[in-house]
Amino acid sequence: MAHNEVFQYSIISALMDGVASHGTAISNILAHGDHGLGTFKNMFGEMIVLDGVVYQMKSDGTVELIESPADVITPFATVTRFQPTTHTKATIRGKQDLKDLLTGLFPSARNHFLAIRMDGVFKSINVRTAGGQQSPREGMTAVAGRQTVHTFGSVRGTIFGFRAPDYMMGINVAGDHMHFIDDGRKEGGHILAFETEGEIEVAAAQLSNFHLELPTEDDEFNEAALVKDAEGIHAVEG
Template identity: 75%
Template sequence: MACNEVFQYSIVSALMDGVATHGTPIARVLAQGDHGLGTFRNMVGEMIVVDGEVYQMKADGSVVHISNPEETVTPFATVTRFRPTMHTRISLTGKEDLEALLTRLFPAAKNHFLAVRMDGVFRRIHFRTAGGQISPREGMVDVCARQTVHSFEGVKGTIFGFRCPQYVMGINVAGDHMHFITDDRQRGGHILAFETEGEVDVAAAQMSNFHLELPTEDDEFNQATLVLQAQGIKAVEG
């Protein structure tokens, strides 16, 4: 994969239908990118890929480094070989500020993908983590209904992820989808709200090449209805 191209394994609609028993080794995903997010087998926690390392965010908000990516499986992941084309420093009061900033910096990117990273101190940050399926084929709406929300103040770390265009809803998550990890790599989760403590470093890149790999030899995927559940995706992804 070249820099600033999107690689994705499976689709979000499959997670909505509970397709999460199988997948692909995370090592295969890492071969395609060093910046990204996703989940793990049975949707047990969420995935962070930052600086080429993979971390698992657990339901209690703790983070575990994945030291054996060859043996650990993901049913869904999105990554890129991130090389930012824009840098700025700015103070942001929340997700709406970030959305406006990215729109201003990339005015022609409405129908393209963006990769985003912010490093700095956050005055407040709210994130959630999910504990995983309690039965096979349990859908993501039910899994996330048991999510745990965590809040921190004055914490240093990294917010990162993607903006995806509206037409990929169901394939991915349309809009801004961000995760957070602390500088010490001990805590993290899916961003619900944040506010920076002064200015933070923001880096981003626009991407126009999208590579999708679908599961093979996976009965769950082959039997899933994969009908777009736009409202359910919006509800679980916040």
């Protein structure tokens, strides 16, 4: 794939319906992008992809480097071959500040994807990590009900994520969907809230090409209702 195109495996509504027992190899994801996020088989933990390296952030607070991507499965992931078109420095006091910043940087991108990377010191980071399904086809809402929440203070690290347009809800997560990992690669998760400690580096790009690969020969996916549950997705994704 070219730079700044979106590649996605499966859809978020499938996770809501518990489609997570199968998937595609992480190596397939890396063939399409070097930055991104997602989850792992049975929704065990949060995925972040940075500079072509994949990390699994688990509910027990540990982080695992995925050293054999051909042997690890993801039921949902979104990646891009990230080449930022805009760089800036900013102090960001939360999600609304980020929304305002990105809207100012990309005023004509309301109906496009954006890819965002932020590097620096964060005054506070509030994240969650999913503990995984307890039974096949258990939905994402039930899994999220057992999620673990962690708060980190004055930590240096990286946030990466996507802003997806409203019409993508159910396919992806409309709005800002971001994951964090610290510089030591020892803690991280799905962003619930954050605030920077002074200015950080912000790199971003507008994405206009979207590629979707759906699961095949997967009974869970074939039998799933895949009805858009915008309220449920917002509740789960924060």
